[in-house]
Amino acid sequence: MSTITETTKGAVPKKKSSKKILRYNPNRVAHTLDKLGLGYFSPIARLIGGDEPKKQLREITSNTFLPMLAFAIFIGVWGICSQFVVSDSTRIPSPAQTWSAWQGMVDFAEAEKLKESEYYQANEERALKMEAKAKTAEEAGELDKVERYNGMAEKFRSKVYQGATTFFDQIGISLITVAVGFLAACILGVPVGILCGISKRVNIALNPIIQLFKPVSPLAWFPIVFVFTTWGIEQPESTSIWQRALWTSAGVVTLCSIWPTLINTAVGVASVDKDHLNVAKVLKLGWFKRIWKIVLPSSLPLIFTGLRLSIGVGWMVLVASDMMAQNQGLGKFVWDMYQNGDTQSTAQIIIAVFFIGAIGFLLDRVMLVCQRLVTFEEQTI
Amino acid sequence: MAYLEINDVCKGFGSGTARFEVLKNINLHVKEGEFIAILGYSGVGKSTLMNLIAGLEEPDSGEIIVNDKKIDGPHPDRGLVFQNYSLLPWLSVHGNVAMAVNQIYKGRKRSERKSMIKKAIERVNLDDASYKKPGELSGGMRQRNSVARTLSMNPKLLLLDEPLSALDALTRSVIQDQILEIKKTEGQTVILITNDVDEGLYMADRIMPLSIGPEATLGPEIYNPNPYPRDRRAINSSAEYQKLRHEIISFLLKEKEKEKTNNHNGRVTLPNIKPVDISRHKPTFSRGARPKPKKELSKSI
Numbered sequence: 001m002s003t004i005t006e007t008t009k010g011a012v013p014k015k016k017s018s019k020k021i022l023r024y025n026p027n028r029v030a031h032t033l034d035k036l037g038l039g040y041f042s043p044i045a046r047l048i049g050g051d052e053p054k055k056q057l058r059e060i061t062s063n064t065f066l067p068m069l070a071f072a073i074f075i076g077v078w079g080i081c082s083q084f085v086v087s088d089s090t091r092i093p094s095p096a097q098t099w100s101a102w103q104g105m106v107d108f109a110e111a112e113k114l115k116e117s118e119y120y121q122a123n124e125e126r127a128l129k130m131e132a133k134a135k136t137a138e139e140a141g142e143l144d145k146v147e148r149y150n151g152m153a154e155k156f157r158s159k160v161y162q163g164a165t166t167f168f169d170q171i172g173i174s175l176i177t178v179a180v181g182f183l184a185a186c187i188l189g190v191p192v193g194i195l196c197g198i199s200k201r202v203n204i205a206l207n208p209i210i211q212l213f214k215p216v217s218p219l220a221w222f223p224i225v226f227v228f229t230t231w232g233i234e235q236p237e238s239t240s241i242w243q244r245a246l247w248t249s250a251g252v253v254t255l256c257s258i259w260p261t262l263i264n265t266a267v268g269v270a271s272v273d274k275d276h277l278n279v280a281k282v283l284k285l286g287w288f289k290r291i292w293k294i295v296l297p298s299s300l301p302l303i304f305t306g307l308r309l310s311i312g313v314g315w316m317v318l319v320a321s322d323m324m325a326q327n328q329g330l331g332k333f334v335w336d337m338y339q340n341g342d343t344q345s346t347a348q349i350i351i352a353v354f355f356i357g358a359i360g361f362l363l364d365r366v367m368l369v370c371q372r373l374v375t376f377e378e379q380t381i
Numbered sequence: 382m383a384y385l386e387i388n389d390v391c392k393g394f395g396s397g398t399a400r401f402e403v404l405k406n407i408n409l410h411v412k413e414g415e416f417i418a419i420l421g422y423s424g425v426g427k428s429t430l431m432n433l434i435a436g437l438e439e440p441d442s443g444e445i446i447v448n449d450k451k452i453d454g455p456h457p458d459r460g461l462v463f464q465n466y467s468l469l470p471w472l473s474v475h476g477n478v479a480m481a482v483n484q485i486y487k488g489r490k491r492s493e494r495k496s497m498i499k500k501a502i503e504r505v506n507l508d509d510a511s512y513k514k515p516g517e518l519s520g521g522m523r524q525r526n527s528v529a530r531t532l533s534m535n536p537k538l539l540l541l542d543e544p545l546s547a548l549d550a551l552t553r554s555v556i557q558d559q560i561l562e563i564k565k566t567e568g569q570t571v572i573l574i575t576n577d578v579d580e581g582l583y584m585a586d587r588i589m590p591l592s593i594g595p596e597a598t599l600g601p602e603i604y605n606p607n608p609y610p611r612d613r614r615a616i617n618s619s620a621e622y623q624k625l626r627h628e629i630i631s632f633l634l635k636e637k638e639k640e641k642t643n644n645h646n647g648r649v650t651l652p653n654i655k656p657v658d659i660s661r662h663k664p665t666f667s668r669g670a671r672p673k674p675k676k677e678l679s680k681s682i
Contacts (some may be wrong), residue, residue: 273467275463275465275467276467276469278437278463278467279463279467279469281437281454281455282435282437282455282457282460282461283457283480283481283484283485284454284455284456284457284484285484289484293480294469297469297471298469298470298471300471
């Protein structure tokens with residue numbers, strides 16, 4: 001008997017010495033990278049640790065080479081298309097044209113930035129001049145002039161530059177819009193989902209509404225949200241970013257992206273392991289503690305799956321709702337370029353498409369990391 | 382006076398034609414400090430009986446009395462160790478125990494609760510793994526964590542619902558000894574549910590076999606008067622153990638025979654479904670070409 005006890009005691013891991021923790025552990029780093037959705041870099045981490053270098057190199061080459069090959073083919077097909085696909089006023093721009101359009105956009109944005117800083121600098125100089133005048137007037141004892149000069153100085157300082165919106169400003173507006181819409185979807189969707197999951201009656205009551213409104217297109221929601229925002233939100237000054245159009249667009253994003261969060265939360269809450277609820281019963285946890293300590297943590301993985309789906313839907317819907325609402329985001333950019341209708345504008349639209357895709361991908365990755373952080377055990381997504 | 386009394390308890394599930402009587406006329410009196418093993422085939426209602434004693438379910442008729450009081454729902458005095466551990470996977474070993482201690486001993490000081498948690502984890506030799514999550518533990522460690530959680534509530538009656546059935550034989554014998562050790566030092570009354578005859582013989586003072594349901598009930602009680610600590614090897618060799626084991630096994634085997642003759646007359650009824658070969662009718666969307674479902678199929682559904 002004693003031998004058995006000893007062996008199991010030995011199997012319990014001893015406390016690690018601090019030296020061991022500090023040492024570079026390629027497997028652990030690779031695992032963390034995988035968890036962060038950066039699986040591409042995990043063979044590199046293993047290679048640095050000297051773990052099977054040949055295998056890692058092979059993996060790195062194939063991980064790099066194959067996607068590049070596919071991308072090259074894509075560029076090739078695109079190039080061929082640009083030779084043949086022509087309409088009355090525009091044609092598909094070639095990759096090179098698109099690249100130069102991109103450089104034009106960057107140049108334009110830089111020029112705008114320069115103009116803006118020059119504008120503020122000039123105004124600051126004017127304000128300083130006025131203040132100097134005010135000082136001399138004060139010394140001369142002309143109080144009414146002092147006040148006037150100071151007022152003018154303030155006026156120069158408070159002037160806001162009203163230049164053209166650049167592509168990058170529009171990306172910023174889009175991100176703000178989707179953040180507002182997504183946040184509203186979380187704030188509404190998670191609690192309602194919890195209620196649906198806890199109470200069968202609430203679920204029965206709300207299910208028809210959910211099923212009915214879930215498949216509705218953003219374009220159909222837009223006019224309705226528009227009425228609400230024009231009724232409820234006062235149009236701010238044109239320099240503010242919190243335009244009515246932004247709220248309208250965010251509202252459409254909310255209405256389209258709330259459903260995955262709501263449904264996943266409800267499913268997560270409703271499918272809490274019965275054994276875990278028995279633990280709550282044995283411990284005699286109260287209603288609130290049961291929700292907070294058992295139900296919520298165990299449904300977090302599904303809630304986050306829902307949130308990840310929601311942000312994907314939200315970003316996809318955003319471009320359409322920006323177009324409709326004329327919100328100064330990426331959708332508006334695409335719409336304006338479409339209205340321009342020449343090849344240069346089409347090239348800019350292609351750039352916008354790449355950006356929309358890349359940002360959507362990044363948002364998804366961020367949510368994936370969040371999702372993996374709350375997922376326990378060896379659950380796979 | 383018995384510490385635990387189960388008087389004429391019946392329990393069934395479902396209603397109408399789907400009604401299924403699981404337990405019928407269960408009677409059991411357990412003295413304080415006694416170690417009882419309830420033995421039976423899987424699926425006969427052992428866990429149902431345990432849930433009734435734990436208070437997770439209510440009997441349809443009859444009563445369960447603990448310490449002269451009829452039970453009404455779960456109580457920390459009756460600590461249940463779940464069959465599948467039921468650890469909360471997002472909490473560490475420490476967190477799982479802490480949750481129970483913080484809930485049951487809400488009124489105590491923080492430092493006092495802390496030492497209770499620590500003691501409970503040390504008692505099952507998990508102190509080196511206390512930061513780990515259940516997903517990182519072996520089966521035996523998980524079960525020890527589960528035992529630690531239950532023991533941290535200092536129950537007077539320890540209910541073990543097949544706690545070791547998912548473990549390998551070596552780990553099982555280690556945890557058996559740990560449970561016996563804890564029982565020796567703290568003197569709880571223990572009810573162990575198991576489907577392992579040797580486990581019952583090794584651990585318990587009294588073994589109660591459960592007959593095969595529906596309407597399962599407790600069979601003849603078998604006492605094991607051997608003093609603790611017991612010699613595991615003796616179970617294989619001594620004539621006394623052989624006799625006890627023979628008694629239990631012959632009861633269980635008789636039950637199996639009875640089940641065969643009573644319920645099915647030795648025959649197994651299969652569901653009345655005839656297979657249809659759908660590969661001959663390839664799905665098609667042109668009008669009129671769609672095959673009509675065969676009669677057998679629609680009938681059987």
